[in-house]
Amino acid sequence: TQEQTEEGGAWHEMAMERVLWSGEDIKKRVSELAEQITRDFSGKSLAVVGVATGAVIFVADLVREIQIPVTLDFVRMKSYGNSTTSSGKATCIADISIDVKDKHVLLVEDIIDTGITVSTLVAHFGVKEVASFSVCTLLDKPSRRIIPVQLIPGGKFYRGFECPDEFVVGYGLDYAELYRNVPYIGVLKSHVYS
Ligand code: 5GP
Ligand code: MG
Ligand code: MG
Numbered sequence: 001t002q003e004q005t006e007e008g009g010a011w012h013e014m015a016m017e018r019v020l021w022s023g024e025d026i027k028k029r030v031s032e033l034a035e036q037i038t039r040d041f042s043g044k045s046l047a048v049v050g051v052a053t054g055a056v057i058f059v060a061d062l063v064r065e066i067q068i069p070v071t072l073d074f075v076r077m078k079s080y081g082n083s084t085t086s087s088g089k090a091t092c093i094a095d096i097s098i099d100v101k102d103k104h105v106l107l108v109e110d111i112i113d114t115g116i117t118v119s120t121l122v123a124h125f126g127v128k129e130v131a132s133f134s135v136c137t138l139l140d141k142p143s144r145r146i147i148p149v150q151l152i153p154g155g156k157f158y159r160g161f162e163c164p165d166e167f168v169v170g171y172g173l174d175y176a177e178l179y180r181n182v183p184y185i186g187v188l189k190s191h192v193y194s
Contacts, residue, residue, distance in 0.1 A: 012170075012182045019186040021161060026138075026171055026185065029160045030058070033136060034065030037106065040156060045131070046070045047103040049096055051077055051117070053180065054110035057172035058138045058160075062108060073098045075124075077117055083176045084167045084193070086114045088146075092124050105130045110172050111139040111163065115147040126152055138171070139163040139185070 021029075037046075046066075050059035052074045063072055076094035080087040105125055112118050118135060125133050135149065136158040143165045151157060169175045170182035175192070 012179065015179070015188055015192050016182075017187045017189045019184050020163070020168060021171075021185045023171075023183045026160070027061070029138075030061050031065050033158050033160060034062055034067070036158060037062075037136065038067045041104055041106070042068055044068075045103045047098060047100045047105045047130075048072050048108060049100075049105055049125075050074045050108045051110070051121070052094075054172045054174065055108045055138070057180070058110055059108040062136070071098050071103075075121065077120070079117060083174075086116060086144075088114070088116060090117045090120045092120065095124075100125075101129045102131050104132045104134070106134045106136055109135065109137040111141060111168070112137045112149065112159075113141045113144050115145045115149055118149055119147045122150060122152065132156075134158070139168070139173075141165060 046068060048059065048063055048070045050056060050072070059072070063070055073096040075092055075096055077090050078093045079090040107121055107125070109118060122133065132154045133152045134156040135151065138160040140159040141163045149157060166187050167175070168185050169179035169188055170185045172180050173185065174180045175188060179188070
């Protein structure tokens with residue numbers, strides 16, 4: 001049961017213009033991705049690395065559907081933009097604490113937009129002597145790409161959904177640090193930004 005407003009809807013309904021992927025859509029896609037990942041890494045040491053904070057909800061659901069043992073750790077990135085646009089620069093401000101040498105690393109992202117964050121992380125993990133480096137992103141906005149995703153040879157690329165060129169929130173994705181706990185992915189009404 002959801003928190004009800006006086007009008008009877010959930011607290012976020014008033015703010016949302018439209019839903020792009022429902023909680024059920026996401027759940028189904030997450031199981032499909034996990035099934036593929038399970039098949040691809042069976043018999044291997046898999047180290048899942050989530051990019052905090054946006055990917056926290058996705059990675060929590062994803063690892064519980066993966067049917068092989070995995071380790072789970074996080075990196076935290078800082079990008080220097082405003083709340084709805086990428087800035088052209090990203091730095092890793094908190095690294096993983098697990099040793100991933102000779103491990104198959106799967107980086108889990110909420111969304112790839114310009115590609116700057118993922119490119120920075122590919123370079124970051126490229127010097128760690130990992131067995132392989134793969135990327136799983138829930139959303140991909142290829143129309144906004146500035147830097148193509150250049151994987152380390154042998155790495156795999158998984159994506160949940162192709163996202164239209166719109167700013168989306170929910171299921172971990174924020175606007176000004178809010179709306180991460182919305183259980184679906186949608187577009188906010190324009191008045192929310194003003
Ligand atoms: P990139 O470095 O690929 O441009 O974008 C990386 C980060 O920008 C994402 O991890 C995410 O935090 C943020 N971002 C990009 N597009 C969106 C969007 O549509 N909604 C939200 N909430 N964040 C986005
Ligand atoms: Mg992210
Ligand atoms: Mg954000």
